[in-house]
Amino acid sequence: MADQAATLRKCIGSARFGIEPHDAPVDAFPKQPSQKDGLGRMCKTHWNEYTAGLARDAKARKAAEPDVAEAPAADLEAAVEGEAKATRKAKRTPAAAKAVEAPPNGAA
Numbered sequence: 001m002a003d004q005a006a007t008l009r010k011c012i013g014s015a016r017f018g019i020e021p022h023d024a025p026v027d028a029f030p031k032q033p034s035q036k037d038g039l040g041r042m043c044k045t046h047w048n049e050y051t052a053g054l055a056r057d058a059k060a061r062k063a064a065e066p067d068v069a070e071a072p073a074a075d076l077e078a079a080v081e082g083e084a085k086a087t088r089k090a091k092r093t094p095a096a097a098k099a100v101e102a103p104p105n106g107a108a
Helices: 002-007 044-064 073-091 094-101
Strands: 008-011 022-025
Antiparallel strands (some): 008 022
């Protein structure tokens, strides 16, 4: 029994990708130098499934995002011009805004 426990290790699985935790032979785990025992937490087969699932999710997220490079140039120019106008308005002080609204020299 002790010999069998030494040759098996727990693969943690992944609930997100439907990978159930299970026992697997120690030689089925990839080397992971950053871990205390030098082995990964998932067996190689499930690690490959897990990373492929992450890549699919990232690709789907990227495809769902609007691509700024594909936007028409006129829309981009209008957006930049709108930002410039908003910045100019924000720089005006209340006193300067009143001076612009009031007729010069009291002329009506």
